[in-house]
Amino acid sequence: MSGPRPPREALPGKRPAPVDPRTRRIGCVVGSDSFGTNEEIWHLFVRVGLIPEVPRCTVCHKALPTYKARRDLHFSLYCHTCQLTVNVLANTRLDGVRPIRKFLATLEGWCDGDKVASIRAKTGIAKKTWFKYRDTIFKVIQRTLERAREDNSLMLGGPGVIVEVDECHLHKRKFNRGAALATEAVWAVGLIERRNDGPRRSAFMLTVRRNADVLIPFIQANVLPGSILISDEWKGYTDVLERDYTRFTINHSVQFGRTILIGDTVVLINTNHIEREWVEIRKVVRNVAEDRYLIEFRREVFRMLYFNGRPLEERPYIFLEKMGELVH
Numbered sequence: 001m002s003g004p005r006p007p008r009e010a011l012p013g014k015r016p017a018p019v020d021p022r023t024r025r026i027g028c029v030v031g032s033d034s035f036g037t038n039e040e041i042w043h044l045f046v047r048v049g050l051i052p053e054v055p056r057c058t059v060c061h062k063a064l065p066t067y068k069a070r071r072d073l074h075f076s077l078y079c080h081t082c083q084l085t086v087n088v089l090a091n092t093r094l095d096g097v098r099p100i101r102k103f104l105a106t107l108e109g110w111c112d113g114d115k116v117a118s119i120r121a122k123t124g125i126a127k128k129t130w131f132k133y134r135d136t137i138f139k140v141i142q143r144t145l146e147r148a149r150e151d152n153s154l155m156l157g158g159p160g161v162i163v164e165v166d167e168c169h170l171h172k173r174k175f176n177r178g179a180a181l182a183t184e185a186v187w188a189v190g191l192i193e194r195r196n197d198g199p200r201r202s203a204f205m206l207t208v209r210r211n212a213d214v215l216i217p218f219i220q221a222n223v224l225p226g227s228i229l230i231s232d233e234w235k236g237y238t239d240v241l242e243r244d245y246t247r248f249t250i251n252h253s254v255q256f257g258r259t260i261l262i263g264d265t266v267v268l269i270n271t272n273h274i275e276r277e278w279v280e281i282r283k284v285v286r287n288v289a290e291d292r293y294l295i296e297f298r299r300e301v302f303r304m305l306y307f308n309g310r311p312l313e314e315r316p317y318i319f320l321e322k323m324g325e326l327v328h
Contacts, residue, residue, distance in 0.1 A: 049324030157227025
C-alpha cells in the first residue's frame with residue numbers, strides 16, 4: 001500500500017498550487033506580538049479599566065489569586081473561601097467573547113479598515129464568530145456615542161467653525177436604466193466639521209423627503225449657533241438658517257469653489273469634505289441591507305471622532321479605552 005501522496009510542487013513558469021488562506025496566516029497573526037504576551041494583555045485590560053487591578057470575590061470581598069489567570073489569559077477566578085467562580089469580565093462587553101486573542105486580532109483588522117474576507121483569512125475565525133465579534137464592536141460604538149450625545153459633546157460647529165451639509169443617494173441607477181432601486185427612495189443627509197486633523201464631529205440621517213421641514217430641524221439639532229454653514233443651492237436650505245448661522249452657498253455645477261474673507265481668515269467655499277465622506281460611506285454600505293445603514297453611519301461617526309489623525313497602531317488601544325469607559 002502506497003504512502004500519502006506528496007504535495008504537488010509548482011512547475012517553472014506556472015502558478016503555485018492554491019493554499020487555504022485560513023491556514024496560511026493564522027499562525028503569524030493570532031500568535032503575533034501585536035498586543036504582547038498573556039501577562040501584558042492582562043495588564044492592558046487593567047490599564048484601560050476593563051478589569052480591576054485587584055479582583056475581589058463578590059461575596060466575601062477577598063482578593064482573588066490571579067497568577068494562573070494572567071499566565072493562561074483566562075478571566076474566571078476561583079475563590080477558595082466561598083468556593084465560587086467569579087468572572088471579572090462579567091460587567092464588560094467582552095463577557096462571553098472567546099478567545100480573547102482572536103478578538104483582539106479581529107479588532108486590529110477592523111480598526112485598520114480591512115475587509116471582512118481579509119480579517120477572516122488572517123484570524124481564521126468562522127463566519128458566525130465574525131458576526132459575534134462585529135455585534136460586540138457595534139454595541140460599544142452605539143453606547144459610546146449615546147454617552148457622548150448625553151454630554152452634548154457631539155454638537156457640531158461653534159463660533160467661527162465651518163460646517164458643511166449635503167444630501168445624496170447612496171446608490172442609484174446609472175442613466176436611469178433598469179429597474180428602480182429601493183435605495184433611490186431614501187436620501188442620506190450629512191453634516192461634517194471642516195478640520196484638517198484631530199477629531200471631526202459629524203452627523204447623518206436617512207429620510208424619504210429633503211424639504212425644509214426635514215433639513216432645518218436636523219441642522220438646528222446638531223449644529224451650534226454662530227457656526228459658518230456651507231451648503232449647495234437646494235431650496236430646502238431656506239433663509240431661516242441665517243438667523244442662527246453665517247450661511248454661504250455654492251453651485252458646483254457652475255464653479256469648483258470661491259474664496260471669501262471672514263475677518264482676517266480666507267475661507268474657501270465648497271462642500272468637498274462632505275462629498276468626500278460620501279465616497280467613504282458608499283464603500284461601507286456596499287452590499288449592506290438598508291436596515292443596517294444607520295449602524296454603518298454610527299461606525300463612520302465613531303471613526304472620524306476618535307480615529308481621525310491617529311496612527312493605525314494606536315486605534316485598537318483607543319477602542320479598548322472606550323470599552324473600558326463603559327464599565328464605569
